[in-house]
Amino acid sequence: MQPRELIGLLIALGVGAALPLVLPVYMIGIVTEALIFGLFAMSLDLMVGYTRLESFGHAAAYGLGAYAAALILLNLDVPMLAAIPAAMLITGLIAIPIAWVCTRSSGVSFAMLTLAFAQLLYASVYQFKDFSGGSDGIAGIQRRAGPFGIDFFQTRNGYLYLVLIVLALAYVFCRHLVTSPFGQVLAGIRENEVKTRALGYNTRSYRMAIVVIAYALGGLAGALYAPLAGFASPELFFWRLSGMVLIMVIVGGRGTLAGPILGGAFFLFLEHELSALPYVRELWPIIFGSIFIAVILFAPQGLAGIISGWRHRNSQPAAADDTSSAETPHGAA
Amino acid sequence: MALLECRNLTKRFGALVAVDDVTLDIQEGEIHAVIGPNGAGKSTFFNLVTGMLSPTAGTVRFAGEDITGLPAQVIAQRGIARTFQLTHLMPGLTARENVRLAAQARDPARWHILGGSQVLARASEAADRALERLHISQHAESLASALSHGDQRLLEIAMALAQDARLLMLDEPTQGWSIEETDRAVEILRGVLAGGGVTVMLVEHDMEVVFKLADKIAVLHQGRIIADDKPEVVRADKVVQDAYLGGFD
Numbered sequence: 001m002q003p004r005e006l007i008g009l010l011i012a013l014g015v016g017a018a019l020p021l022v023l024p025v026y027m028i029g030i031v032t033e034a035l036i037f038g039l040f041a042m043s044l045d046l047m048v049g050y051t052r053l054e055s056f057g058h059a060a061a062y063g064l065g066a067y068a069a070a071l072i073l074l075n076l077d078v079p080m081l082a083a084i085p086a087a088m089l090i091t092g093l094i095a096i097p098i099a100w101v102c103t104r105s106s107g108v109s110f111a112m113l114t115l116a117f118a119q120l121l122y123a124s125v126y127q128f129k130d131f132s133g134g135s136d137g138i139a140g141i142q143r144r145a146g147p148f149g150i151d152f153f154q155t156r157n158g159y160l161y162l163v164l165i166v167l168a169l170a171y172v173f174c175r176h177l178v179t180s181p182f183g184q185v186l187a188g189i190r191e192n193e194v195k196t197r198a199l200g201y202n203t204r205s206y207r208m209a210i211v212v213i214a215y216a217l218g219g220l221a222g223a224l225y226a227p228l229a230g231f232a233s234p235e236l237f238f239w240r241l242s243g244m245v246l247i248m249v250i251v252g253g254r255g256t257l258a259g260p261i262l263g264g265a266f267f268l269f270l271e272h273e274l275s276a277l278p279y280v281r282e283l284w285p286i287i288f289g290s291i292f293i294a295v296i297l298f299a300p301q302g303l304a305g306i307i308s309g310w311r312h313r314n315s316q317p318a319a320a321d322d323t324s325s326a327e328t329p330h331g332a333a
Numbered sequence: 334m335a336l337l338e339c340r341n342l343t344k345r346f347g348a349l350v351a352v353d354d355v356t357l358d359i360q361e362g363e364i365h366a367v368i369g370p371n372g373a374g375k376s377t378f379f380n381l382v383t384g385m386l387s388p389t390a391g392t393v394r395f396a397g398e399d400i401t402g403l404p405a406q407v408i409a410q411r412g413i414a415r416t417f418q419l420t421h422l423m424p425g426l427t428a429r430e431n432v433r434l435a436a437q438a439r440d441p442a443r444w445h446i447l448g449g450s451q452v453l454a455r456a457s458e459a460a461d462r463a464l465e466r467l468h469i470s471q472h473a474e475s476l477a478s479a480l481s482h483g484d485q486r487l488l489e490i491a492m493a494l495a496q497d498a499r500l501l502m503l504d505e506p507t508q509g510w511s512i513e514e515t516d517r518a519v520e521i522l523r524g525v526l527a528g529g530g531v532t533v534m535l536v537e538h539d540m541e542v543v544f545k546l547a548d549k550i551a552v553l554h555q556g557r558i559i560a561d562d563k564p565e566v567v568r569a570d571k572v573v574q575d576a577y578l579g580g581f582d
Contacts, residue, residue, distance in 0.1 A: 173447070181437050181449040181456075188434045191423030198383070198421070199496065200409030200438040209446075 005175065008258075009168060016164040020157040029228070030272045032160045034265040036224045039167050041248045041264030042174060042257055043217035048246065049255030050178050051210050052190040056111040057118030058245050060098070061215040063237035064091040064121065065222025070138040070232040071131075079146030081153065084166075084223045091219020092212055099211035103204050106193070115239060122237035137233035141226055163224055167261070170217055174257050177213070186210055247288075251295045253304025263303055334397060336361045336532050337382070337500055342391035344377050351377040353556035355391070359500070364526055364533040366543045369553035370576075375536045376418055378553065379504050382534075383415045384408040396499065410439060414498035416489045418505045418536075424478035428469065428488050431477050432460035435492035456495075463495040464488075466525050483514040487521065494525065502534045507542050519545055544568070552576070 019031060040062055047053040068087035072078060078086075102113040125132045132138065143159070145151035153162040177183050185206050188196035197203045226232045235241065245264065252263020267288070275281045299306050335358035344352040352374045359365045369375050380386040382393055384405040392401045400408055409415075414435075423431050437443050437456035445452060464470045467487040472480055477488060486506060493501050506522065507515045519542055526533060526546065537543045543550060544564050551561040554576045560567050567573055 176447045180445055180447055181440070181443050181452045182446045184430070184434050184437065184453070185443070187426060187430070188423055191425050192421055195417070195421040195423065196434070197404075197406045198385075198409060198415055198417075199435050199492070200406050202404075202406050213446075 009171065013164065013168055017161070020160060025156070028156050028160055030269060032163050032228055033225065034269040034272075035160075035163045035167055036221050036228065037245075037248075037268040038261035038263075038265035039163075039170055039224070040218055040221035041245050041252060041260035042170065043214045043221060044245055044249050045252075045254055045257055045260040046174060046177070046186075046210055046214045046217070048249050049253075049257075049260070050183065050190060051186045051207065053106070053207060053211065054111045054246070055114040055211075055214075055242070056239065056246065057114035057116070057242050058214075058218055059237050059239065059241035060114070060118035060121050061091055061095065061218025062222035062225070062241060062245075063118070063125075063232075063234075064094055064215070065219030065224075066226040066232040066236050067125075067132065067138065067222075068219065069223035069226040070141045073141050073144060073227065074138060078144070079150075080143045080227055081147065081150070083144075084220070084227075087223035087226075088216050088220040091222070092216030095212045095215030095219075096208075098215070099208040103207040103211060106207075115242065118237055118239060118242055122234055122239075125234040125237060132234075135234060137231050138226075139231040141230050141232070143227045159228060163228075166220065166224060170220065171257060171261070174217075178257070182206070182209075247292050251292060251302055253302025256302070256304040259302050259304030266303075335359055336396060337534070338392075338394040339382065340392045340394070342378065342381055342393065343389045344374075344381055344386060345389045350556050352381060352388070355553070355556070355558050357551055357558060357561060359532060359534055361499075361532055362530070363548045364535060364546055366535045366537055366547035366550045367553055368537055368540070368543055368550060373553040374556040375553055376504065377556075379415070379502060379534075379536050382408075383413060383502060409496070409498075412499040413502060414493035414496040414500070415502040416486075416493050416504055416506060418508055420482070420485045420489055422477040422485060422489060422492075424476065426477060427474055428464065428477055428480065428491075429457065429460050429473040431488060432463050432491050432495045433457050436460050436463070436495040436497070438496055459495050459497070460491075463491040466494060467491040468521050483510055483518065486510065487518065490522070490525075494531075500532045500534065502536075504536050505538055506535070507537065507539050515539065515542065522546060 020028060023031060043061065044055060044058045047055050065087045068090040069083050072083040072086055073080065098117050102110055105113060126134055143154045145154050152158040178186070185196065185201050188201065189203050189206060193203050222236065248263040248267050249260040252261070253259025271284055274284050274287070295302060337359040339355055339357045342352055342355040343350065355378060367375055367378065377386065381388045384403050384407065387402040392399060394400065395411055395413060400411060423434065433453065433456045436459035437452055440452050440456065442449060442452045461470065461473065464473055467490055469484050469487050469491065472484060477485065480488060490503065490506060507518055510518060523546060535547060547564055549562065550564050550567045552559050552567060552573050559576060560570050560573045
């Protein structure tokens with residue numbers, strides 16, 4: 001990690017740690033959920049932003065993580081701190097066959113296959129009622145304390161800190177991943193898969209690997225959500241959530257990691273606050289849609305692009321136009 | 334034993350026989366050109382060797398091993414590097430990143446998901462050497478998409494060199510170049526190839542280039558090899574002149 005990134009991360013952690021001191025109590029829960037959603041959006045960015053694997057079914061990861069954590073906490077006598085990573089691993093394992101099938105294709109068919117798997121899981125929740133609770137979902141999820149009697153993370157503030165720590169670790173993991181040799185191959189696949197294969201890379205294995213990793217991290221987000229909400233519902237698998245998170249990645253700025261975290265957290269928070277107001281509640285989808293359209297038209301690099309644009313201008317007031325970034329790909333079909 | 338041995342290679346697309354019973358050897362260290370008019374089957378032949386297409390019949394052996402029909406990435410791992418007739422680059426990456434990706438392709442530690450900075454450092458050094466050899470070091474930090482067409486072609490050759498392959502397959506490297514660019518590029522290429530140790534199969538349209546660079550020339554005509562010999566012999570060949578050279582020279 002660059003020193004600058006490390007400083008940014010420490011500042012973000014400091015701000016996060018101070019949140020319980022400055023926020024009214026009723027907002028702690030929603031901020032926690034917003035951060036979880038930021039983690040969820042970041043996991044999708046690995047596919048969409050870094051590998052150009054557009055998934056319309058990332059809710060599958062969220063739902064799997066949430067249901068896995070819920071079922072573990074409901075049926076097994078294990079502490080929450082063990083159930084969450086276990087749910088992440090389970091999501092990653094289930095993602096292997098999904099990734100194997102989806103990466104047989106690319107582009108729109110890849111998107112449709114990911115959507116199909118998410119809807120398949122959604123339907124399965126209704127099908128296997130005894131196991132999943134059907135349309136009622138699973139309620140009464142305990143935040144069981146331990147191990148070693150640790151009960152700090154069971155409190156409202158403690159859970160916020162838990163999410164912050166997990167998000168920071170996941171960010172560091174992703175940042176290392178995208179700058180590693182493996183991450184360079186992902187960039188190659190994003191830019192030109194045929195060429196990447198001709199260089200000697202088994203691109204399908206790389207695509208499978210990143211899908212599994214993205215699902216596992218998305219599952220981690222879902223696993224954090226279930227104990228927070230205290231329940232898991234089939235809506236967590238629904239295509240609406242898949243669409244929302246994809247939009248948040250694009251609005252936040254794909255291929256930046258931090259952008260989708262901000263985008264995801266910001267929109268979830270905004271939605272929650274605006275929905276509380278009378279009349280605005282009905283308008284929210286229209287507002288959300290308008291922001292999305294405006295970003296696509298005027299800031300295709302997303303919020304992260306706007307921010308780095310400001311920084312660029314402020315640090316180099318007389319900088320010449322950066323012509324290199326506006327060129328179209330040449331001859332690379 | 335030849336480095337590359339093609340035996341009775343045939344590729345049919347429906348009724349069309351694009352490559353018809355081609356037998357060709359490429360010896361270690363030589364620069365072997367394959368020429369022929371449009372539609373002679375040059376690119377198809379090229380794709381059969383590099384694994385982009387599977388042959389209908391025949392075999393390809395590389396360094397003594399059968400590589401017929403293996404996937405492209407496996408053939409690349411065995412040590413055959415290729416360029417494309419239409420430039421294939423990573424347009425959104427810098428020139429150095431393009432070559433670095435090529436250089437790390439055969440690094441045993443390339444799968445490292447975290448860290449792996451020594452892999453990148455090694456590959457970066459190899460990339461800078463390759464850029465230097467192609468005289469495009471000054472563009473190392475530019476996005477590949479921002480390079481001129483000629484420099485993009487050179488960049489793709491730099492990538493192939495950085496793969497540290499035993500056989501370099503160049504598909505019409507001077508395609509789309511102006512005359513001045515071609516002269517410059519041929520000089521650069523000659524400098525690179527004169528270093529020795531590298532075996533090259535060159536598919537080319539431009540006769541000037543071929544006669545300047547090649548040790549041996551194979552002529553493809555309607556999917557068949559009609560001549561395969563030293564440049565001066567091929568140039569004098571009556572059949573070749575009728576089929577091909579007459580119209581171009």
